Amino acid sequence: MSSYYENSARGRLAGLLDPGSLVEILPPTERVVSPHLRQLDTPAAFDDGIVVGEGRLAGRRVLAAAQEGGFMGGAVGEVHGAKLTGLLERALDTRPDGVLLLVESGGVRLHEANAGLIAVSEVMRAVLAVRASGIPVIVLDGGTFGCFGGMGIVSRLCDAVVMSEEGRLGLSGPEVIETTMGVEEFDSRDRALVWRTVGGKHRYLLGEATTLVEDDVAAFRAAALSLLDQLSDPGPDLSLAALEAEHAVLGSRLERFGDCGDALDIWERLGVEEPEKLPILDTADFLATVRDRRA
Amino acid sequence: MDVTILLDRLFPDGHETAFDGVYFDGIGRVFGTEVAVIGTIDNTPIGIELAFRMAGTVLEVVRRHPGRPILLLVDTQGQRLSRRDELLGINGYMAHLAKCIDLARRNGHRVLGLVYGQAVSGGFLATSLLADRCYALPDAEIRVMNLPAMSRVTKIPLERLTELSASSPVFAPGVENYRRMGAITGLWEGDLAVCLAEALAAPVDGDPRRALGEERGGRLLARKVADRVRRDAA
Numbered sequence: 363m364s365s366y367y368e369n370s371a372r373g374r375l376a377g378l379l380d381p382g383s384l385v386e387i388l389p390p391t392e393r394v395v396s397p398h399l400r401q402l403d404t405p406a407a408f409d410d411g412i413v414v415g416e417g418r419l420a421g422r423r424v425l426a427a428a429q430e431g432g433f434m435g436g437a438v439g440e441v442h443g444a445k446l447t448g449l450l451e452r453a454l455d456t457r458p459d460g461v462l463l464l465v466e467s468g469g470v471r472l473h474e475a476n477a478g479l480i481a482v483s484e485v486m487r488a489v490l491a492v493r494a495s496g497i498p499v500i501v502l503d504g505g506t507f508g509c510f511g512g513m514g515i516v517s518r519l520c521d522a523v524v525m526s527e528e529g530r531l532g533l534s535g536p537e538v539i540e541t542t543m544g545v546e547e548f549d550s551r552d553r554a555l556v557w558r559t560v561g562g563k564h565r566y567l568l569g570e571a572t573t574l575v576e577d578d579v580a581a582f583r584a585a586a587l588s589l590l591d592q593l594s595d596p597g598p599d600l601s602l603a604a605l606e607a608e609h610a611v612l613g614s615r616l617e618r619f620g621d622c623g624d625a626l627d628i629w630e631r632l633g634v635e636e637p638e639k640l641p642i643l644d645t646a647d648f649l650a651t652v653r654d655r656r657a
Numbered sequence: 658m659d660v661t662i663l664l665d666r667l668f669p670d671g672h673e674t675a676f677d678g679v680y681f682d683g684i685g686r687v688f689g690t691e692v693a694v695i696g697t698i699d700n701t702p703i704g705i706e707l708a709f710r711m712a713g714t715v716l717e718v719v720r721r722h723p724g725r726p727i728l729l730l731v732d733t734q735g736q737r738l739s740r741r742d743e744l745l746g747i748n749g750y751m752a753h754l755a756k757c758i759d760l761a762r763r764n765g766h767r768v769l770g771l772v773y774g775q776a777v778s779g780g781f782l783a784t785s786l787l788a789d790r791c792y793a794l795p796d797a798e799i800r801v802m803n804l805p806a807m808s809r810v811t812k813i814p815l816e817r818l819t820e821l822s823a824s825s826p827v828f829a830p831g832v833e834n835y836r837r838m839g840a841i842t843g844l845w846e847g848d849l850a851v852c853l854a855e856a857l858a859a860p861v862d863g864d865p866r867r868a869l870g871e872e873r874g875g876r877l878l879a880r881k882v883a884d885r886v887r888r889d890a891a
Contacts, residue, residue: 388889397878415891449886449887473813475800475801476826479781483787487787515752518749534738560743605756612709623744
């Protein structure tokens, strides 16, 4: 078993795709780095914290991007974002069977905040263009830094999100909320609270994550493959009817859980017996316990 | 600018808008064209209820008024920073709003954004940055974070950031920075109804912001890098 959480972006891709199939585009040897970091005397990375390329998943042709949390928490700058947008637009030309986004990001990179914010909106437009053209986009979220900020929005624009229990998904990270609104709003050092608010198990119960897997690269691979095949026919649906259905789901979530102050309240309302025990269950037991209990 | 003055200036032929707290929607008429208007006031944070409500209005316009242009007048200090909104998946609500705006564009609605107050981070990402074109009033403010907060987080001295922001549009708040980087198509001044009518009539094709940012010298790498990744042999 190889931990997805502890792996690097390149390690995850190597284990996820068919052995030796990844061909990286603009690899570190090209040295396409952020000019803005240099200007602020901040160390740059030769890949700007993201790996993009083509590969195979059990023979299916895929494009894949992996953000490297080890470099500035996977934050999106001008080059980083442009690589992701370019990869998505490449899919419009090469028509792969799907696009895989291995997200790990704190959001916009503050050192180049304006460029990063605009870049994220370009990624958003590109994701929706790829889906509208009939190609599924699948998100994998199980990295050390989780997935927040603009990338949290991007993730939910995609067809499906695979998470591990260690994965985290949200908009404003706990530290950001604590720093801005005070520790009484969100205590970012309370790991149990953080986990049950933005962690994989809660996201799965709420329906924000499609699939929950163990923290194992092979499990992510199996889930991505299964989703790729499920989603390829009839393909992504961004029709008015599909968005009205999504609207109804989100409206019902507000009605059912809008007054809940804690995940435990939501889990209880979902009919989970002994909700306080969910955090300690391993993934298999958890999935068995919450079967038919998801929102 | 006060929103009632703004609406009068945008729609000299008349408008009917309904306000509910910080939210409003309705229609305005400009030179014979009916435009759906959706917006917020008072620099309001966008939480899940507001994102959901705006998404519902966009869907209703698409369903009931095929082709009607949509003008987003969103005045926001950003996404609502709250544990409860995170608990309920605010990123999913923001993404839903973005999908609805994108649906409108794909179904032939011209979608325009006008930043008349503030536009910040997530509240901007899920609304006007998804429009076909986004414009701003000259005295509006667009930012991710102010420089003192940025200095604290990045540990880069405030003096250094201030000094660099005189020449670089890349991190400091400001409408002009976003214009130089291509995200703001142009500033609206003078006769706002004429500005709106011209924007409604201008052709749109794809996402021009990288090319604009390059042309205006504010964002020199985004277009080149994206094009290389799109077209280089793997």
